[in-house]
Amino acid sequence: MSGTFQTQIMLSRPYLTREQIKRAQQNTISDRRVYNQKRISVFKYLCDMCVQFKFPRRTLETAMYFYQRFYLFNKFETELCYDVATSCLFLSCKQVETMKKVADLATVSLRLRSIVKVSPELLDNCKKRIFQMELRILETCCFDYRVNNSVHIDDLLVKIGKDLKLSHEVCYLAWLIAFDALKLEILLMVPQHTIAIAVLKIACELTEGVSWPNVRYSLFESDELSVGEAYFDIINFFINVFDLSDLRAHVPNNLRNVGIETFIELKKQAGLEKGLKEPENVSSDPYVVKERDFTIQERRYVLYGKRISDENKPIKQETKKEKV
Numbered sequence: 001m002s003g004t005f006q007t008q009i010m011l012s013r014p015y016l017t018r019e020q021i022k023r024a025q026q027n028t029i030s031d032r033r034v035y036n037q038k039r040i041s042v043f044k045y046l047c048d049m050c051v052q053f054k055f056p057r058r059t060l061e062t063a064m065y066f067y068q069r070f071y072l073f074n075k076f077e078t079e080l081c082y083d084v085a086t087s088c089l090f091l092s093c094k095q096v097e098t099m100k101k102v103a104d105l106a107t108v109s110l111r112l113r114s115i116v117k118v119s120p121e122l123l124d125n126c127k128k129r130i131f132q133m134e135l136r137i138l139e140t141c142c143f144d145y146r147v148n149n150s151v152h153i154d155d156l157l158v159k160i161g162k163d164l165k166l167s168h169e170v171c172y173l174a175w176l177i178a179f180d181a182l183k184l185e186i187l188l189m190v191p192q193h194t195i196a197i198a199v200l201k202i203a204c205e206l207t208e209g210v211s212w213p214n215v216r217y218s219l220f221e222s223d224e225l226s227v228g229e230a231y232f233d234i235i236n237f238f239i240n241v242f243d244l245s246d247l248r249a250h251v252p253n254n255l256r257n258v259g260i261e262t263f264i265e266l267k268k269q270a271g272l273e274k275g276l277k278e279p280e281n282v283s284s285d286p287y288v289v290k291e292r293d294f295t296i297q298e299r300r301y302v303l304y305g306k307r308i309s310d311e312n313k314p315i316k317q318e319t320k321k322e323k324v
Contacts, residue, residue: 012142015191039067042082045112069188136294151193170207189276190230236267239267
């Protein structure tokens with residue numbers, strides 16, 4: 001009896017360009033406005049969860065990466081977004097070693113969602129949903145544990161700030177700015193050290209009497225276009241919604257005059273907006289165009305393209321000469 005066996009191999013691509021992200025979201029997000037509103041609500045929800053458990057910022061940072069990455073390849077449904085976020089937080093706790101029992105996370109999650117009476121059955125169902133979504137989240141990241149593993153934005157702010165001999169005040173301001181950056185899709189586009197450089201640059205430009213040093217970005221394993229992508233993404237965020245930002249609520253006393261106009265001026269001084277170069281084949285790239293089929297029986301994920309190339313090579317069959 002013959003039959004077919006489906007198999008799929010997928011290369012990890014932890015960071016994508018802006019157009020690649022938009023193309024992937026065409027398959028998963030029907031109403032961008034609703035998604036953005038829910039993303040901010042989920043961010044606040046995750047913040048409240050982290051405060052309850054006294055998690056460090058790196059736990060929140062990793063959870064937001066997982067959450068936004070999940071909806072690149074999975075349909076966005078408003079009813080499930082908080083369960084997805086809780087599962088992302090649970091996975092984040094494992095990744096950055098701030099472990100918590102799933103029952104504890106589920107209990108606080110339900111309480112923060114204003115569910116007054118939490119029955120054992122309700123709690124058990126919540127735990128099951130968290131476990132069920134965990135595998136799907138890992139699959140959207142191709143099980144790539146290199147991302148969010150040992151380096152995080154707040155740690156890198158301190159290290160890079162010291163290397164550039166920046167003051168404590170500048171680094172603290174950058175730390176405040178970086179909190180708002182966690183709400184943005186820039187987490188899906190460039191690594192943490194690049195975001196750290198961008199927020200340090202913004203902090204220098206906001207601080208009177210401080211200028212951004214002439215930095216060779218290659219020394220920090222980055223480049224001008226990647227830093228520019230993060231820089232302008234964060235600047236544009238503050239131009240659009242500064243009044244709703246966390247920076248506005250916690251801005252230092254010596255920067256009380258900072259407002260939307262300040263960031264508009266920074267953008268003018270920066271000149272032409274620069275960022276990641278978009279590939280020409282976005283509309284034909286199967287990684288972002290093709291919808292993920294999670295019903296395929298065997299789904300494999302690899303970190304390096306050579307593995308896929310090796311598997312795609314035709315198998316050469318050696319023919320033995322018949323003995324005379």
